[in-house]
Amino acid sequence: xxxxxxxxxEFYSYQSNNTIMKSKILVGxxxxxxxxxxDKVYDTFESEIIKRSLKDxxxxxxxxxxLCFSEPNVEIIINGxxxxxxxxxxxxxxxxxxxxxxxxxxxxxxxLYDKPYxxxxxxxxx
Amino acid sequence: MNNNVxxxxxxxxxxxDKFQKLLTEKNLINKYQLKKFNTFGLNTxxxxxxxxxxKIIYVDSLENDIEEIVNDHLINGKxxxxxxxxxxxxxxxxxxxxxxxxKQLRLVLRNSGLIDPESIESYLSREGYRALAKILNxxxxxxVIDEIKISELRGRGGAGYPTWLKWNFTKQAQSDIKYxxxxxxxxxxxxxxxxxxxxxxxxxxxEGMIIAAFTVNANNGFIYIRAEYPLAIKRLEKAxxxxxxxxxxxxxxxxxxxxxxxxxxxGAGAFVCGEETALISSIEGNRGMPRPRPPFPSTKGLWEKxxxxxxxxxxxxxxxxxxxxxxxxxxxxxxxxxxTKVFALTGKVKNSGLVEVPxxxxxxxxxxxxxxxxxxxxxxxxxxxxxxxxxxxPEDKLDTPISYESLNELGSIMGSGGMIVMDHTDCMxxxxxxxxxFSVDESCGKCSPCRIGGRQMLxxxxxxxxxxxxxxxxxxxxxxxxxxxxxxxxxxxxxAPNPVISTLKYFKDEYIDHIVNKxxxxxxxxxxIVFEIDKNNCIGCHLCAIKCPVNAISGxxxxxxxxDQNKCIKCGLCFDACKFNAVIKx
Ligand SMILES: Cc1cc2nc3c(=O)[nH]c(=O)nc-3n(C[C@H](O)[C@H](O)[C@H](O)COP(=O)(O)O)c2cc1C
Ligand code: SF4
Ligand code: SF4
Numbered sequence: 253x254x255x256x257x258x259x260x261x262e263f264y265s266y267q268s269n270n271t272i273m274k275s276k277i278l279v280g281x282x283x284x285x286x287x288x289x290x291d292k293v294y295d296t297f298e299s300e301i302i303k304r305s306l307k308d309x310x311x312x313x314x315x316x317x318x319l320c321f322s323e324p325n326v327e328i329i330i331n332g333x334x335x336x337x338x339x340x341x342x343x344x345x346x347x348x349x350x351x352x353x354x355x356x357x358x359x360x361x362x363x364l365y366d367k368p369y370x371x372x373x374x375x376x377x378x
Numbered sequence: 379m380n381n382n383v384x385x386x387x388x389x390x391x392x393x394x395d396k397f398q399k400l401l402t403e404k405n406l407i408n409k410y411q412l413k414k415f416n417t418f419g420l421n422t423x424x425x426x427x428x429x430x431x432x433k434i435i436y437v438d439s440l441e442n443d444i445e446e447i448v449n450d451h452l453i454n455g456k457x458x459x460x461x462x463x464x465x466x467x468x469x470x471x472x473x474x475x476x477x478x479x480x481k482q483l484r485l486v487l488r489n490s491g492l493i494d495p496e497s498i499e500s501y502l503s504r505e506g507y508r509a510l511a512k513i514l515n516x517x518x519x520x521x522v523i524d525e526i527k528i529s530e531l532r533g534r535g536g537a538g539y540p541t542w543l544k545w546n547f548t549k550q551a552q553s554d555i556k557y558x559x560x561x562x563x564x565x566x567x568x569x570x571x572x573x574x575x576x577x578x579x580x581x582x583x584x585e586g587m588i589i590a591a592f593t594v595n596a597n598n599g600f601i602y603i604r605a606e607y608p609l610a611i612k613r614l615e616k617a618x619x620x621x622x623x624x625x626x627x628x629x630x631x632x633x634x635x636x637x638x639x640x641x642x643x644x645g646a647g648a649f650v651c652g653e654e655t656a657l658i659s660s661i662e663g664n665r666g667m668p669r670p671r672p673p674f675p676s677t678k679g680l681w682e683k684x685x686x687x688x689x690x691x692x693x694x695x696x697x698x699x700x701x702x703x704x705x706x707x708x709x710x711x712x713x714x715x716x717x718t719k720v721f722a723l724t725g726k727v728k729n730s731g732l733v734e735v736p737x738x739x740x741x742x743x744x745x746x747x748x749x750x751x752x753x754x755x756x757x758x759x760x761x762x763x764x765x766x767x768x769x770x771x772p773e774d775k776l777d778t779p780i781s782y783e784s785l786n787e788l789g790s791i792m793g794s795g796g797m798i799v800m801d802h803t804d805c806m807x808x809x810x811x812x813x814x815x816f817s818v819d820e821s822c823g824k825c826s827p828c829r830i831g832g833r834q835m836l837x838x839x840x841x842x843x844x845x846x847x848x849x850x851x852x853x854x855x856x857x858x859x860x861x862x863x864x865x866x867x868x869x870x871x872x873x874a875p876n877p878v879i880s881t882l883k884y885f886k887d888e889y890i891d892h893i894v895n896k897x898x899x900x901x902x903x904x905x906x907i908v909f910e911i912d913k914n915n916c917i918g919c920h921l922c923a924i925k926c927p928v929n930a931i932s933g934x935x936x937x938x939x940x941x942d943q944n945k946c947i948k949c950g951l952c953f954d955a956c957k958f959n960a961v962i963k964x
Contacts, residue, residue: 255624256623256624256625257624257625257632258632258633259632259633260511260514260515260632260633260634262632262633263507263511263625263632266502278491278492280491282490282574282577282578283570283573283574283607283609283610284731286609312493312494312500313496314490314491314492314494314495314578315489315491315495315574315577315579316490316491316574316577316731316732317490318482318490318491318732318733318734319731320730320731320732321728321729321730322729332381332431333379333383333430334385334428334430334431339416357379357380357381358380359383359411359413360413361412361414363416364385364413364415364416365415365416365417366387366415366416366417366426372488372698373488373504373505
């Protein structure tokens, strides 16, 4: 989508369409994540989403959370469940995340990590 | 959907088991998702329990408390107040946003890991470009300077110079043409904070640059970034393109009469090119060599025009200060060092990674609470900050609150934020040799104290590590150090002796051990170790001789073996191979 703000007024009246509540898969895709295999994990999510024609789910490449020791890190945001961060995700685990967490809404009891800080803007849970 | 979730920290598996037992007994186990999670507050709390959707955190609960949580909270909906997380401001926090029990505070990394760095919409959804709009809407240049002044933000590139002062010099300088430069050279070994910011949230840096440009009347900007950061470059390029399309860069930004553009310049990866005057000369197309200051770039910089040059992290702070106010920012940190600092925590630490903490956090909190402690629970020996310009800090100084001043007092520096943890297997002579070697390799050679002094000092250190020295060597090192500090042209040469001086200060015994006893207890200095065969233990199995890569071990089957010291390269393979403890390392 192309958008040019020609004035401050236009900018202020603009509502980013990014706030719609969709389920999200955030894959840590900085240099550290990629070095640990985040690219393969991302590709797995992408093909699984297509294969199962999952709707209303957004797959996003994000930067580094700072937890380089547990890369690749993947965060799952689903309405109603706490945001969950999984560390050391590989391709097989990615498929499990789709099956169990995204589809069945069951958090997987494996490699869960605490987010190490609180979100400055949303001020929701860590 | 079963959205009742109980998360129990992994440092208290018995609490998890207890939950499982009680929930099963009470037939509730299918009503809850009970899970374990890895946490970082391991040294702060014995346990952390989070309950959703109520968003309640209990800390330091004991096994006996679990029954109360299950009965009162889960079954009767009554929060167990005495177990609630407490912080210094409030007695306890009830439901609502979860409290910050972590030591980290993410200002610079506020979006990193949360947004899609290649999507400007993603940035906009998190207050992106609001700070820019705010200043264009109703702020004067002086207001911006005042706000930054109130915040007391200081440069994160190493020297800690007040940002507002720098901007003010450039603002006041008379010139039609002025420049903004973002220093993304990041050459310290072990540092990758700036790369992560640029990879995770490029727009925050761009927005910071635009605000700087507005404030000082600059119309052109450069981001000087090392070519070894392809992903950061790619994301920056996309971000600049999108910002132009959206009207945040280019002519008449957001319909105002302010115009500003940014170009990327690739550095070739020389450490000295991170020094501001060398960087400027590199952008101008000349060899990246420092020149004497004054004049400072703020009045006479790129192509002799007034130039603001700031570090990536400094710039990423700017939009936040404008949005939340200088007062808000000023409340974070210590008396003279405000805000947060990002560190790249590496070395012998469990949770290596990027860490952002408020100034004033202690080194111990960073290494143990955030970093999870020393790898393999080894003994901590020292932490190195500031890279080749910094120094080491020993155990008894770990409680020092971090600030520009406190680290200087300890003989190290804040630097750009590399933090390397060392344990008993690290040799301090070897460490200082490593950093000095780096500075010698990276010296541009323009001035002799750095070019010749560095080389001589490295030779002296090499002599120490090879056992070819006597006690007079320490005086020589001190003399060269002081000459380099005083007479070098730029920061590289002036600070290159720091790693040596600080290791000498805190670990002199270890130097003496090398010099007098010709011993390296950590076994890092190869010349000082000898591998020998113990005649009493050797049964002549010949295994060591088979392993030795240089055929230094002789002896037939069932005969006592012998190591030829002239051939031995001290690889230690024989030591590891022998099953009879017949190879001795000394
Ligand atoms: C040898 C040497 C290397 C430097 N490397 C960097 C660097 O990689 N990044 C950086 O921001 N500053 C570096 N600096 C500091 C810069 O000269 C300058 O002080 C800094 O970019 C100013 O920005 P700030 O005020 O935002 O900290 C280096 C200085 C020296 C002496
Ligand atoms: S101190 Fe070293 S790096 Fe700096 S100008 Fe002199 S020779 Fe070059
Ligand atoms: S230390 Fe290595 S080189 Fe020396 S004798 Fe043993 S195996 Fe051979």
